[in-house]
Amino acid sequence: MSTDSNRSTRATVAAETASPRAPGVLSALAQFARSRLSRDDDTAARLGIDALPGDLATLEHGALYAVQAAPRSPECDALIWETVRAAGKRPVTVVLARERGDAAARLRELGxxxxxxxxxxxxxxxxxMPGVPDAAADNEAPPALARLFGGLLALRRFGLRRDALYIVEGAQRWFTWSDTAALVREGRLLADWCATRGVTMLLLLGDNAAAPESDVSPDFDEAADKPGGRELNGACAGVARVRRANGELLWQVDFWRAGKALVTGDVRALRFTGDGRLSVASPDTQSGAMRIAHDEDRVVVCRAVTGDEPWVPRxxxxxxxxxxxxxxxxxxxxATVLLAHRNGAQLEQLCEAVHALRRRSGRALKIVVVERGEVLRHQYELLMLSLGANAVVGRDTPFSRLESIVQSVQGQLYTRPLMPDYRAALAASLADAALGYLNVAAFCAQAQAALTRGAMLRLPHVLxxxxxxxxxxxxxxLGHCRPRRAGDVFTADATHCYVFLFGCRLSDADAALARIFTAPVESIAEKVTYLSNEGIAAELDALxxxxxxxxSADYSDLFATATPAHKPAAAAEPDSVRRARAELDALHDVLEHEARRQHADLTVDTETATHVRRAVRARMPLVEPGN
Structure with missing residues (x-):
């Protein structure tokens, strides 16, 4: 598109009205007219970022500048068009790294x-400047300088004007990043070309132009913080980056020359204004008028969250x-994203969705998980928070309260360390199949493994x-101890009984222990001591x-390993276990016969004999009778 139709006609009128008999007068008038018309053009252009100091925003005549910004991103788009607006009467040429139809649509949006x-x-x-087709990209790369010459020739076809401003989006396609020597030559050639013709050129390079693009947000991509192509910087009058760090948009200056001044290492936080412009964040600015991103007011909700609610915010x-x-x-x-948790069968898919959203969109995205069915166990709630969720809302929370929670997370940044692999985090939150009695050695090994595996999620456990x-x-x-949750195991030494509660908070330990024992805990134990994560490891080592x-005595033959409630008993018992169970049944018959022969007072419960085996108290004393 060209809007060249509004050229000033004053110089043309002066030339036509001048007399040919007075060439000196004609030349003087033409020179005077040109100087008057170009007075505004002599003023240096500036970057379109509000409140950016002049020594960081000046675009001088005949200079080359490079800014790393993701093509077609909202911040790159705002930088382009506000810089165009700030150019005043200078000729401006903008090269957009998009298809012709997309470029035309963007111009219509701007009016x-x-x-x-x-x-x-x-x-x-x-x-x-449309993208290169995949078939062409697979061919052999063109020689050095070929792409740069091609770009400059394309600009020349549309006319070159002195004092013009050129803004090239996606300019990384003009350079040979794989060859450092060629990159240096290309940078010097382009800088000389700008100085010779007196034009200003602003190159908008894709993030990490020397490397392929990634779907990972720069907040979590360590390689994105290492700019490539430093060989090009030596030819530029200014180099800066528009990048996201910890969810915040930053203007990071490597160096910037403005006249005789040189600024290095300056970093400014950026915000979006209400009309989409970029502005330097300032504590004096009204917070309601500034946004950390263009879509901060957007709320995307899964239908399972709203359910049958008669009214939903517009x-x-x-x-x-x-x-x-x-x-x-x-x-x-x-934006703010609301996802629903229905049941455990969808837990892995929910973990994948939360992790993908956070990893792709960065730390400024707000993710809220709402219980709409089963209640998330505590370790799964911690799992969601570790995978990227800002908050987990309980199942019984009223819808009006949910709206307040959505409002409360506005402006928040996700500051937790993000798990690199959601599958590993999910595995750490899942309890082992072990349940019930274990001998002391197996108990210590099981509890230590649970502590180690859950450390990445900081899962709380109680001993x-x-x-x-x-x-x-x-x-x-031990016969009164009947745990039902996978991962809850118990054992005993000479004087104590130990119960390991997987994924249990210290505040919930009393209630959990009361559910596990079939008799009041006070009638079984003289004293109960609860150890949290800090003391469990030391106690296990000592035990x-x-x-x-x-x-210590091993009661494995008396207490069969229980089956978790969510697993069928038949599926949980392989052939070896069934054979061992048959041998234990035979041993039980022998012990029962021996007890009757010696007139023991043991009564065997025939209904539970195949599952629970109790020793004769008089025949197996654990404490000396005199004590």
Whole structure:
């Protein structure tokens, strides 16, 4: 597109009215007219960032500048068009790294047409630079300088004007990044070309132009913080980057020359204004008028979250399912996303969605997981927070309260360390199949493994240490312990019973222990001591060391390993276990016959004999009778 139709006609009128008999007068008048018309053009252009100091925003005549900014991103788009607006009466040529139709659509959004538009330069050319087809990209790369010459020749076809401003989006395609020597030559050639013709050129290079693009947000991509192509910087009058760090948009200056001044290492936080311009963040600025990203007011909701609610806020985008929400938020930066948790069968898919959204969109995105079915266990709630969720909302939370929670997360940044692999984090939150009684050595190994595996999520565990009275046999105390959750195991040494509660908070330990024991805990233990993560490891080490010095009694033959409630018993028992169970049944018959022969007072419960085996208290004393 060209809006060259509004050229000033004053110089032409002066030339036509001058007398040919007075060439000196004609020349003087023409020179005077040109000087008057170019007075505004002599003023240096500036970058279109509000409140940016002049020594960081000046674009001098005949200079080459390079800014790393992701092509077609909102910040890059705002930088281009506000810089064009700030050019005044200077000729401006903009090269957009997009298809011709997309470029034309963007111009229509800005209100530009073939005629002059108030507030925009009178001489404005907008050119499209479509992407290279995949077939052409697979061919052998062109020689050094070929792409740069091709770009300059394309600009020349549309006319070169002195004092013009050229803005090239996606300019990384003009350079040979794989050859440092060629990159240096290309940079010097382009800088000399600008100085010779007196034009200013602003190159907008894709993020990490020397490396392929990645779907990972710069917030979590360590390689994105290492700019490539430093060989090009030596030919530039200024080099800067528009990048995201910890969810915040930054203007990071490597160096910038303005006249005789040189600024290096300057960093400014950027915000979007209400009309989409970029501005330097300032504490004096009204916070309500500035946004950390262009889509900060957007709310995308899964339909399962709203359910049958008769009224939903008008600005909420309600989509059918989780996959539709993830697809709609592909380019989101600071929007709010609400996902629903229904049941454990969908836990892995929910983990994948939360992790993908956070990893792709960065730390400014707000993710809220809402329980709409089963309640998330505590370790799964921590899992969601570690994978990228800002908050987890309980199942019984009223819808009006949910709106308040959505409002409360506005402006937040996700500051937790993000797990690199959601599958590893999910595996760390899952309890082992172990359940019920284990001998001391196996108990210590099981608990230590759970501590190590859950460390990445900081899962809380509790070790309950119950001091048994001398009058109570261990088998009786252990017989009252009936855990039902996978990962909850127990054992006993000479004086204590130990219960390991997987993924349990210290504040919930009393209630959990009361559910596990079939009799009141006070009637079983003289004293109960609860140890959290800090003390569990030391207690396990001491217990394991004592067991090695003097092995504790092993009651594995009396307490069959229980089956977790969510697994069928038949599926949990392989052939070896069934054979061992048959041998234990035979052993039980022998023990029962021996007890009757010696007139023992043991009564065997025939209903539970195949699952629970209790020893005769008089025949297996754990404490000396005299004590």
């Amino acid at each position: 530009l047409s073939g005629s002059a538009t108030p507030g925009w330069p009178r001489r404005l050319n907008v050119l499209a 600005n909420w985008e309600v989509l059918d399912d989780r996959d539709a929400v993830v697809a709609a938020c592909r380019d989101a930066r600071a 309950a240490k119950l001091a048994l009275p001398p009058s109570l046999a261990h088998v009786d105390a 394991d060391a004592a067991n090695r010095r003097a092995p």
